[in-house]
Amino acid sequence: MKPSLLVSRPIYPEVIDRLKNHFEVTAHQTDPEWTPQAWTEALSQHDAALTMGIEPVNEQVLAACPRLRICANLSVGYNNFDVPAMTRHKVLATNAPDVLTETTADFGFALLMAAARRVTESERYIREGHWQKWALESFAGMAVHGSTLGIIGMGRIGQAIAKRGAHGFNMRVIYHNRSRLSATDEAACKASYVGKHELLQQADHVVLVLPYSKESHHTIGATELALMKPSATLVNIARGGIIDDAALAKALAAGQIAAAGLDVFEGEPKLHPDLLKVPNAVLTPHIGSSTRATRLAMANLAADNLIAFFNNGTALTPLNPEVLPQP
Numbered sequence: 001m002k003p004s005l006l007v008s009r010p011i012y013p014e015v016i017d018r019l020k021n022h023f024e025v026t027a028h029q030t031d032p033e034w035t036p037q038a039w040t041e042a043l044s045q046h047d048a049a050l051t052m053g054i055e056p057v058n059e060q061v062l063a064a065c066p067r068l069r070i071c072a073n074l075s076v077g078y079n080n081f082d083v084p085a086m087t088r089h090k091v092l093a094t095n096a097p098d099v100l101t102e103t104t105a106d107f108g109f110a111l112l113m114a115a116a117r118r119v120t121e122s123e124r125y126i127r128e129g130h131w132q133k134w135a136l137e138s139f140a141g142m143a144v145h146g147s148t149l150g151i152i153g154m155g156r157i158g159q160a161i162a163k164r165g166a167h168g169f170n171m172r173v174i175y176h177n178r179s180r181l182s183a184t185d186e187a188a189c190k191a192s193y194v195g196k197h198e199l200l201q202q203a204d205h206v207v208l209v210l211p212y213s214k215e216s217h218h219t220i221g222a223t224e225l226a227l228m229k230p231s232a233t234l235v236n237i238a239r240g241g242i243i244d245d246a247a248l249a250k251a252l253a254a255g256q257i258a259a260a261g262l263d264v265f266e267g268e269p270k271l272h273p274d275l276l277k278v279p280n281a282v283l284t285p286h287i288g289s290s291t292r293a294t295r296l297a298m299a300n301l302a303a304d305n306l307i308a309f310f311n312n313g314t315a316l317t318p319l320n321p322e323v324l325p326q327p
Contacts, residue, residue: 116258153208233259
């Protein structure tokens, strides 16, 4: 018999058809509202799952799912996975990196530009019928070309943003990361390593691209916002919870920083209500990787991991490869 696969939420029909060649597929194409009990019960009846990066796979869930052997996230982020717990239960965890790097970097730069140049704020002004005449200082924003770009989190996406800034906009690029890049990688990005406080004080535009963890929770809070320039913009395309959204809304309302571009939020899809009240916040609903080509590539990579695991005991992007069968 084919292994049993749970697909937690809607994905492309062509990927479902491909998976059906290898699995008995339970596909939830109506986007269910999973309660913790319903999710755990459904998962317990399957050997594998294709998850969207939001369904929890933790100690409590795993204890109730002895059949489970692999969970493949259709996302690069995996803070929904308790990887050490999955390793203890001998459940493979995989994610979908690389295929979304350039698309997400494009979007990060789009948010930076929209926030700095007040794109959404000025569009609302037109749509609401307020524009009557041209004015010299109308919606004067912050310069991007030749400014200083600060990146916190210098993985694949961070480096791709750095290259766009340095090579496309002649920006001075500074970065902070858990570990410093090699001299070769720094040269390719034209980026210089600095401490976090130094970055916040010097950057005209700060972009967050670090993974979420207990350690990165509220990397940017009231203390960090106070270090930034009043003319600075802040962009988050990483994960909700890396910014203290309440502190950010307060800083934006007070003009402590100029603007923010946010694609992710604490407790999303719920937003801190004060973020909706400030005109200098560009808000998008977690769409950083959302082109059809990229999302399809992410879905196929998740499928590749599932198929490889059951066909030959391997995976393309394992997060805990120690649980794979040893050759």
